[in-house]
Amino acid sequence: MEQQKTEGGDYIADEVTSSKEPPPVAQQQIEPFQPDAAEEGVIKGPRFWLVFLGLCLAGFISAIDINIIFTALPTISHELGGEGDYTWLGNSYVLAVTSIQPFYGQLADIFGRRYPFIVSIAIFTLGSGIAGGSKNTAMFIAGRLVQGLGGGGMIMLIDLIVCDLLPLRERSTYLGVVLGACAVGSVIGPVIGGAIVTQTTWRWAFYINLPVCALTLAVVIPFFNTKAGKPLGWFKSLARIDFVGNFLFIASVTSVLIGLISGGVQAPWNSWRTILPLVLGFLGLGAFFVQQAYCKEPIMPLRLFTHRTSATVYLQDFIVSIGLQWCVYVLPLYFQSVRATSALDAGINILPINAFMIPTGALAGALLTKFGRYKPLHWVGFSVLSVSFALFTLLSKSTSTVTWAWFEILAGIGIGLPLTTQLPAIQAVLPESDAAVSTSTYSFIRSFGFVWGATIPAVVFNSRVDANLNVVSDPIVRSALADGGAYGFAINVKYLTGKTLQQTLDVYTSSLRIVWFVGFAISVVGFLLVFGEKHVELRETLETDYGLTSETNRDTQA
Incomplete structure (x- = not known):
């Protein structure tokens, strides 16, 4: 050879x-492609920008939907009589989004990007209508599951379509722009949710998706016409789907997520109701990876993890997702308990993270496009993230606003630097033919990391609270804090007085300090993983079978 x-x-x-x-x-x-077109690079004409607008709209509405429910959920739960199903009212969407993404990756490879993307938006729209029109909790959970099946495809395919539109060297810049649209949705989602619940019915938290989805489809359908790879008949195309692998993966991930989401909430962590789905899920994932080794066309081929760069960056992707969710989960708890703020003020107080994560991610993308070096960006990112987590251990009731704001700014910078530069680093060592499977795996690991980013600190926090309860002299408060009750009790701390207040604050402060120490250790692991990366030159020409269709090769790249 x-x-x-x-x-x-x-x-x-x-x-x-x-x-x-x-x-x-x-x-x-x-x-x-034709050499002259490749040399001149990608031509970004009107069609390119209209398609890119559609991607930003899809990212924006999916991010709003993930976050809008948090402020509306108490009202939804009360009106539908679903207090006992509170956990699943909020997390059914996350379960569906996380488990479905690799399946969309394989569909995109077989049928092209256009139809899976349009179908995912349509499914998301249908789920929004079902959730908004729900008459009971079962219908609402079903609607959120349908939304998640669409949202998972939207989230994964946005990244993949950016990969199809742009050469590797330029991708991080445009991924940063899409990230900005998603981040704006994340920031305003809770605000919109609160405004909707206050001014009108909670149902508009879901009906509001319908016009945005309609606008997205109005842009995507006429302008996003792509090649579909090698044309095959429907029978041969369906035969390429890894049905066994998809079943094993979806069932196993669902089982793990059921254990993680319900653990410590609907059942104690040491209960068989929590342990059994976790054990079955991880055993199923083991069987899945064995099956993938022998599958002709796997959804998550093991070759993705055989190069040291792709393997370590996938792990970094997991850690960055954990770090981001860690901040979003733990900081509001600190503000509502130790600082005695309202839930709305706690949400506003974590804005510095997003305010600096978005431009930092865009800057990192521009630097990667300019210099083609991802390893220094990852080193600096994890270094700053580790420092921020170490500083978070100093948080107390007396910490000034300027101090905790700067801690958050450092966290935003530390997360933003690797966030937009990890996928190009993974794809640098893989051929363009692996764009779909590498992107779907990246998206899944990111979503899976978000779940662990809430689960790990919750477990650590609750265990430390239980260990420190002996300092609380009031038996009623001690009972309220025990066995996972401290998170819900945070909003009541401000009503305590005297010695009981100080004792309770000591429990929260010391427990949260250990949570941040654990987060610091995880971020240091991310820093050490960067040593495993190998620099590979980023391709500056676009070689894909799934670009935009047009009359000339040059337009295909545009």
Whole structure:
């Protein structure tokens, strides 16, 4: 086999002439575009920008939907009589979003990007209508599950379509712009939810999705026309779907998430109702990866993890997601308990993270496009994130506003630097033919990390509260804080007085300090993982079978 070595040290096969095994990252060369078009790069005409607008709208509405429910959920639960199903009213969407993403990756490889993306938006729209029109909790949970099945595809396909539109070197810049649209949705989601609940019915928290989805479809349907790879008949296309792998994956991830979401809420962590789904889920994931090793067309091929760069950056993706959710989960708890703020003020107080994460992510993308170096950005990012978590251990009732705001700014910078530069680093060592599976795996790991980012601090916090309860002399308060009750009791701390107040604040402060120490340790692991990365030159030309259709090769790139 004749091979051509790239500047990054990886190999591309030119012609197969023997049965000699290629290096792990060697792949058959994809048919390139016309040289003159490749040299001039991607032409960003009106169609490109309209499609990109559609991606930003889809990211915006999916981010709003994830966050809008938090302020509306108490009202929804009360009106539908679902107090006992509170956990699933809020988390059914997360479960569906996380488990479905690799399936969309395979559909995108088989049928192209256009139809899965349109279908995912349509499913999300349908779920919004069902949730908004719910008459009982079962209907609401069903609507949220349908929304999640659509939202999971939207979230994953947005990143993938950016990969199809732009060469590797430019992707992080545009991923940063989409991240900005998502972040805006995340910031204003709770505000919109609170305003809707206050001024009108909670149902508009879901009906509001309908006009935005209609606008997104109005942009996507006429302008997002793509090639669909190699054309096959429907029977052959359906035969390519890894039904066994998808079943194992969805069932296993669902089982794990059921354990994580219900643990400590609907059943204690040491209960068989929590342990059994976790054990079955992880055993199922083990069986899934064994099956993937022998599958002809897997949804998560093991080759994605055979290169040290892709393997370590996937782990970094998991840690960054944990870190972001860690801040979003723990900081409001600190403000409502130790600082005695309202839930609304607590939400406002964490805005510095988003305010600096968004521009930092955009800046990191621009720097990667300019210099083509992702490893320094990851080093700096995890260094700053580790420092911010270490500083968070100093938080107390007397911490000044300027101090905790700067701690949050550092966290936003530490998260933003790797957030938009991880996917290009993963794809630098993989061929363009793996764009869909690498992106779906990246999106899944990110969503899975969000769940762990709420679960780990909750477990640590509750265990430390139980260990420190002996300092609280009031038996009523001590009972309210025990066995996972401290999180819900946070809003009542401001009503305590005297010695009981000080004792309770000591429990919260000391317990939260340990939570931040654990987060610091996890962020340090992310920093150490950067040492495992290998620099690979980012491709500056676009080689894809799924670009925008047009009359010329050059327009295909545009």
